[in-house]
Amino acid sequence: MPSVxxxxxxxxxxxxxxxxxxxxxxxxxxxxxDELESLELPSTVEVMKERVxxxxxxxxxxxxxxxxxxxxxxxxxKNIIPVLGYxxxxxxxxxxLGELVKNYPQVLSASVVVEFQPVIKxxxxxxxxxxxxxxxLQNYPELLxxxxxxxxxxxxxxxxxxxxxxxxxxxxxxQYPYFLGMRVGTVIKPFVDYLVSLGLPKMIVARxxxxxxxxxxxxxxxxxxxxxxxxxxxxxxxxxxxxxxxxYPQILGLPLKAKLSSQQYFFNLxxxxxxxxxxxxxxxxxxxxxxxxxxxxxxxxxxxxxKIPYGDVAKMVVKCxxxxxxxVPLMKSSYYFFKSEMGGLVxxxxxxxxxxxxCLESRIKPRYQMLKNKGIRSSLDWFLNCSDKRFEERLEGxxxxxxxxxxxxxxxxxxxxxxxxxxxxxxxxxxxEDEVLFRRTVAL
Numbered sequence: 074m075p076s077v078x079x080x081x082x083x084x085x086x087x088x089x090x091x092x093x094x095x096x097x098x099x100x101x102x103x104x105x106x107d108e109l110e111s112l113e114l115p116s117t118v119e120v121m122k123e124r125v126x127x128x129x130x131x132x133x134x135x136x137x138x139x140x141x142x143x144x145x146x147x148x149x150x151k152n153i154i155p156v157l158g159y160x161x162x163x164x165x166x167x168x169x170l171g172e173l174v175k176n177y178p179q180v181l182s183a184s185v186v187v188e189f190q191p192v193i194k195x196x197x198x199x200x201x202x203x204x205x206x207x208x209x210l211q212n213y214p215e216l217l218x219x220x221x222x223x224x225x226x227x228x229x230x231x232x233x234x235x236x237x238x239x240x241x242x243x244x245x246x247x248q249y250p251y252f253l254g255m256r257v258g259t260v261i262k263p264f265v266d267y268l269v270s271l272g273l274p275k276m277i278v279a280r281x282x283x284x285x286x287x288x289x290x291x292x293x294x295x296x297x298x299x300x301x302x303x304x305x306x307x308x309x310x311x312x313x314x315x316x317x318x319x320x321y322p323q324i325l326g327l328p329l330k331a332k333l334s335s336q337q338y339f340f341n342l343x344x345x346x347x348x349x350x351x352x353x354x355x356x357x358x359x360x361x362x363x364x365x366x367x368x369x370x371x372x373x374x375x376x377x378x379x380k381i382p383y384g385d386v387a388k389m390v391v392k393c394x395x396x397x398x399x400x401v402p403l404m405k406s407s408y409y410f411f412k413s414e415m416g417g418l419v420x421x422x423x424x425x426x427x428x429x430x431x432c433l434e435s436r437i438k439p440r441y442q443m444l445k446n447k448g449i450r451s452s453l454d455w456f457l458n459c460s461d462k463r464f465e466e467r468l469e470g471x472x473x474x475x476x477x478x479x480x481x482x483x484x485x486x487x488x489x490x491x492x493x494x495x496x497x498x499x500x501x502x503x504x505x506e507d508e509v510l511f512r513r514t515v516a517l
């Protein structure tokens with residue numbers, strides 16, 4: 074009878090032959106089996122064929138398999154089907170499973186109990202809504218491979234420490250789950266510290282991150298810092314940078330130099346606004362950098378058609394850039410009321426272009442009617458640029474006080490206060506400038 078040793082050698086030879094046959098089969102499909110040397114592959118072509126065809130039915134191509142050939146080492150019944158079944162159960166549609174596997178093929182080798190379930194429990198603990206779990210993992214499947222005590226926990230803890238509300242962490246994860254994979258020391262903290270160095274209080278930064286978490290994905294050295302330098306190079310005052318970023322955080326991640334160059338040339342060509350005037354426009358309404366030029370021209374054209382000179386239109390735009398985002402039909406209604414009912418002069422609109430930013434039905438008409446009933450004739454600024462309570466106080470007053478006493482509000486811009494005035498008595502007693510800026514920004 075053959076010896077035991079002979080039997081073992083013969084078994085190895087059979088495995089080697091089977092491996093060569095399976096390798097030839099994979100090569101015939103265009104799959105490169107070189108990385109599979111350390112894996113135990115199926116002993117028959119039929120089993121390997123089943124794995125390849127299953128992956129192809131998911132939507133994977135031969136190129137996808139070559140990108141991560143290790144997936145051919147996973148059993149369809151023991152590994153792949155249990156994993157995909159669980160992913161479908163937590164809300165990822167069957168039609169999206171192939172895309173998820175393409176983006177993160179390592180998911181096929183994971184353990185549902187040991188790896189998946191703790192991550193799902195962690196996300197639910199962050200107040201991620203159950204229906205959103207599938208959406209989050211579909212966008213960022215790498216989360217399934219993270220350790221709970223690692224980057225995910227530290228990034229959440231740091232954001233809460235700077236003032237982000239724990240209740241907002243869940244919506245933040247749904248909006249931009251990638252921050253859970255960012256290291257605090259090398260990505261998140263340097264980004265926050267830089268914004269603080271610009272003059273933004275941490276409370277404001279926290280509110281920004283709650284609403285627009287995706288700004289954490291902007292590269293600090295390659296995009297954010299060059300964009301701030303770019304704003305300054307276009308004449309934006311350094312002290313205005315903080316208000317620009319607070320109003321429009323997306324500006325930190327735009328291809329800003331190209332956009333500013335294009336808009337500056339357009340403003341000069343179409344509205345005769347020079348570089349300094351353009352800088353003031355951006356300070357008051359930074360969203361202008363992303364506003365379509367066809368949209369910009371519609372309100373400008375409307376004003377020009379009302380026989381308002383180019384120079385005056387330019388002054389109006391620099392004083393109130395929000396005009397450029399106004400809807401022309403609403404501007405028409407406000408203009409015709411101003412001319413026919415109020416009997417106003419174009420000069421008044423040039424002096425107070427903000428008139429077009431107020432609602433005709435809810436503010437302009439009611440307040441004008443009250444003025445008319447009392448026989449009061451005032452400037453547009455005096456009766457529009459104040460709260461309802463302040464307006465009632467003015468109507469009850471014996472005289473029309475100078476407009477300079479009241480705060481000046483720019484829709485979409487910062488609150489400008491006269492040098493002698495403060496926002497509240499409480500603010501006068503406080504030496505905390507961060508708190509003052511916080512309350513003013515929230516007031517917007």
